[in-house]
Amino acid sequence: MAKDLPDCLKNYSSYHQWLADSKAYKDQISFFSFFPEQKEGQRPLYQGRYSEILTKLALRPYHHQVEALTALEAGQHVVVATPTASGKSLSYQIPTLDALDHGATALYLFPTKALAHDQLEKLQGLAAGFSLDGLIASYDGDTPANKRRLLRESAACLLTNPDMLHYGILPHHGLWSRFLGRLKFIVVDELHSYRGVMGSHVANILQRLLRLAQHYGSSPQIIAASATIGNPAEHAKNLSGLDFVAVCQDSGFRAARELIFWRPPDLPSSESDDLRRRSINLEAADLAVRFVRVGLKSIFFCNSRKSAELVKRYAVGQLADDEAALMQSYRAGYTPEDRQDIEAGFKRGDIRVLAATSALELGVDVGGVDAVVLLGYPGSMTALWQRAGRAGRGDRRSLTLLIPGNDPLDEYYLNHPELIADAKVENAVADAYNTELHPLHLACAAYEKPLAEDEVILGEMAAFLEESALFEKRRKRWLYCGSYPHSKLSVRGLGGQRIVLKDGFGKRIGLSDFESALRELHPGAVYLHQGEMYLVRNLDLDNGVAVLLPHIEDFYTQARSETDIEILSQEATLYGVNIGRVRVSSQVSSYVRKRYISEAVLDERPLDLPELSYPTQALWFDVSEVASVVHPSELPAAMHALEHSLIGLLPVFVLCERADVGGVSYPNYPATATPLIFIYDGYPGGVGYTRAGASVFADWLEAAKELLQDCPCKSGCPRCVLSPKCGNGNQHLSKEGALNLAEALLKRLEQQRLQASTFQL
Numbered sequence: 001m002a003k004d005l006p007d008c009l010k011n012y013s014s015y016h017q018w019l020a021d022s023k024a025y026k027d028q029i030s031f032f033s034f035f036p037e038q039k040e041g042q043r044p045l046y047q048g049r050y051s052e053i054l055t056k057l058a059l060r061p062y063h064h065q066v067e068a069l070t071a072l073e074a075g076q077h078v079v080v081a082t083p084t085a086s087g088k089s090l091s092y093q094i095p096t097l098d099a100l101d102h103g104a105t106a107l108y109l110f111p112t113k114a115l116a117h118d119q120l121e122k123l124q125g126l127a128a129g130f131s132l133d134g135l136i137a138s139y140d141g142d143t144p145a146n147k148r149r150l151l152r153e154s155a156a157c158l159l160t161n162p163d164m165l166h167y168g169i170l171p172h173h174g175l176w177s178r179f180l181g182r183l184k185f186i187v188v189d190e191l192h193s194y195r196g197v198m199g200s201h202v203a204n205i206l207q208r209l210l211r212l213a214q215h216y217g218s219s220p221q222i223i224a225a226s227a228t229i230g231n232p233a234e235h236a237k238n239l240s241g242l243d244f245v246a247v248c249q250d251s252g253f254r255a256a257r258e259l260i261f262w263r264p265p266d267l268p269s270s271e272s273d274d275l276r277r278r279s280i281n282l283e284a285a286d287l288a289v290r291f292v293r294v295g296l297k298s299i300f301f302c303n304s305r306k307s308a309e310l311v312k313r314y315a316v317g318q319l320a321d322d323e324a325a326l327m328q329s330y331r332a333g334y335t336p337e338d339r340q341d342i343e344a345g346f347k348r349g350d351i352r353v354l355a356a357t358s359a360l361e362l363g364v365d366v367g368g369v370d371a372v373v374l375l376g377y378p379g380s381m382t383a384l385w386q387r388a389g390r391a392g393r394g395d396r397r398s399l400t401l402l403i404p405g406n407d408p409l410d411e412y413y414l415n416h417p418e419l420i421a422d423a424k425v426e427n428a429v430a431d432a433y434n435t436e437l438h439p440l441h442l443a444c445a446a447y448e449k450p451l452a453e454d455e456v457i458l459g460e461m462a463a464f465l466e467e468s469a470l471f472e473k474r475r476k477r478w479l480y481c482g483s484y485p486h487s488k489l490s491v492r493g494l495g496g497q498r499i500v501l502k503d504g505f506g507k508r509i510g511l512s513d514f515e516s517a518l519r520e521l522h523p524g525a526v527y528l529h530q531g532e533m534y535l536v537r538n539l540d541l542d543n544g545v546a547v548l549l550p551h552i553e554d555f556y557t558q559a560r561s562e563t564d565i566e567i568l569s570q571e572a573t574l575y576g577v578n579i580g581r582v583r584v585s586s587q588v589s590s591y592v593r594k595r596y597i598s599e600a601v602l603d604e605r606p607l608d609l610p611e612l613s614y615p616t617q618a619l620w621f622d623v624s625e626v627a628s629v630v631h632p633s634e635l636p637a638a639m640h641a642l643e644h645s646l647i648g649l650l651p652v653f654v655l656c657e658r659a660d661v662g663g664v665s666y667p668n669y670p671a672t673a674t675p676l677i678f679i680y681d682g683y684p685g686g687v688g689y690t691r692a693g694a695s696v697f698a699d700w701l702e703a704a705k706e707l708l709q710d711c712p713c714k715s716g717c718p719r720c721v722l723s724p725k726c727g728n729g730n731q732h733l734s735k736e737g738a739l740n741l742a743e744a745l746l747k748r749l750e751q752q753r754l755q756a757s758t759f760q761l
Contacts, residue, residue, distance in 0.1 A: 004397040008294045015399040031261035031417040041251030063251035071245045079224040081232035082250040084389025088225040092187045104184035108159040116159040181216035191226035199430025203239040204441035227386040231427040256397040285314030298371040309528030311355040330356040333510045376405030379657040406718030408648030436685025446480035519559045521546040561727035582618040587611040617686025619694045620678040626744035630737040638737025639665035641721040645704040654692045705742040
């Protein structure tokens with residue numbers, strides 16, 4: 001028997017054996033890998049600048065921590081990219097204490113307020129032994145107005161987030177001259193989370209901070225901490241513009257781990273002869289019940305809020321009342337008080353199993369965990385291993401169990417599990433000079449301090465400044481002449497409006513963003529919150545309030561939408577794939593009511609909600625030359641299915657998530673009178689996902705062809721052509737037609753390549 005398993009499994013040799021030892025087991029384990037424990041490396045003798053602080057705290061650093069501290073002593077910028085629970089925070093906590101003791105200041109940047117508050121308590125605990133804890137505070141949207149002035153005047157270490165830095169500090173930098181003039185360290189935690197759109201924003205915000213620090217006479221060092229990504233030094237430089245030393249080798253102890261792929265059993269569909277897998281929510285709920293009953297402390301990571309709520313609901317329905325109290329859900333949208341209560345209860349052991357979204361992923365300390373269950377591939381290897389890293393307590397063996405969802409990306413990795421077992425991670429992507437976002441940040445930077453000519457790096461930005469009426473050039477400096485530009489820039493999401501959720505008595509029970517509210521909180525919607533079902537009575541968008549009532553009937557709702565695309569400009573064409581700018585207009589037009597479990601459709605009801613419209617980047621291609629491979633009546637369904645397959649597989653080739661892109665198929669696009677398939681960035685202005693996809697279009701299309709060819713279903717399933725984001729509920733799809741189109745398009749691409757090669761010769 002394995003001595004390193006939790007006590008509740010003392011009669012078993014492995015998690016694998018325990019999971020298979022059940023009457024309900026149906027050969028769900030499709031892949032198993034064992035990672036032996038990593039022995040602790042030799043701890044070197046450290047006698048550098050920070051040795052006195054370490055001695056007083058009775059800490060003996062690991063080799064990778066010494067490497068980071070030594071580089072910092074030498075004045076270098078450092079990024080520590082090691083696994084979860086490897087002691088990354090020590091690499092910035094110790095230098096911070098030294099800086100505060102010498103009258104300098106430090107600024108910590110976290111992606112969320114919750115993580116900042118969690119780290120605040122730990123840092124203050126360390127600083128108490130040096131009488132420095134009173135100099136450390138959080139500074140965010142929850143900080144009372146009367147306390148903010150005091151912090152500006154006296155605080156030496158502030159923990160904040162990109163939003164507060166952008167809105168509350170940089171535009172008022174004159175009030176922060178004391179703090180910025182003494183700034184020794186900028187700590188950027190969870191560096192890997194700043195990619196894509198958020199990465200572009202944070203890169204600009206961080207470089208604006210460095211610019212103002214220099215203005216006040218300081219040259220701060222940056223200490224970054226990241227999950228294991230493929231390019232930590234490069235990514236840190238992309239965000240800051242500075243060169244970094246990367247520390248990547250974890251020299252600490254790591255207990256043994258098991259990795260299991262848990263494939264839900266096939267179920268016959270009531271509508272066709274196709275085999276469909278059992279719902280991963282139901283499969284996870286059964287596992288959660290088993291985990292609760294044996295006392296296995298675990299987190300079930302779900303890729304959506306609704307999934308987290310459903311897993312809890314399904315599991316609690318199988319548990320006795322005293323057992324049900326040990327199961328809870330956790331996600332964004334809960335009140336801060338509820339989230340803190342859940343975190344504390346899980347840490348104490350009052351709650352044994354959490355069904356959580358990524359809201360719990362970013363470093364919030366909830367104590368040791370035995371097992372992590374992933375409901376679907378989380379979108380990137382970095383996210384997968386970061387979530388897996390939450391499991392592991394002392395010398396106990398841990399379990400990571402992946403339940404592949406009904407999704408093209410999950411199907412890809414289910415058929416190639418060795419790609420995950422090899423623990424390879426992607427490169428993070430962030431573009432500080434995004435053509436849509438960078439001009440907005442230039443306006444903010446010029447408002448904060450006039451721009452010198454050499455600060456305008458890109459030629460097109462100089463042209464933008466020349467043409468804009470908001471800028472005026474005086475003595476080789478650009479001055480911003482408009483009103484406060486910071487309020488016009490949203491650091492997160494599509495907009496700043498929030499919808500407050502209230503129950504029938506007017507009590508606030510949660511929050512939602514505007515776009516999500518249109519899909520999930522429309523009148524008549526069934527909304528799941530902390531495992532309870534509510535029926536949305538009213539959605540008041542003007543006042544930002546949704547009123548929810550208890551819902552007891554056995555059905556849920558799905559919104560349906562209509563999307564139109566207008567081509568604004570065509571910038572390039574590569575082997576028949578066009579790249580350019582488009583305007584996307586989308587409107588939630590109706591919703592369907594479905595039974596739980598059976599998913600039988602009860603009815604469809606119309607809605608009258610506002611339209612969302614924004615410009616973005618897109619690729620599109622014409623299928624008229626190959627349309628003859630399908631019957632004319634089948635062409636719309638074939639195009640629609642191919643669009644779904646391509647979107648589902650884009651994250652294999654581009655570091656993005658499926659939700660980051662959208663698509664529309666036109667059997668007869670009005671402006672060209674030809675059949676076009678569009679795939680677009682799902683963010684105003686775009687961030688380059690579809691541009692990157694166009695550069696690998698042939699490989700991407702080949703992967704879609706193989707997926708359609710190899711999927712065992714007959715007419716299409718969630719693993720190949722059905723999409724959870726489809727605006728019309730996955731109606732009118734032809735898997736066979738999509739395969740025929742993909743094969744014909746690949747032949748056309750090959751012919752075009754040969755013609756181009758012959759022409760060059």
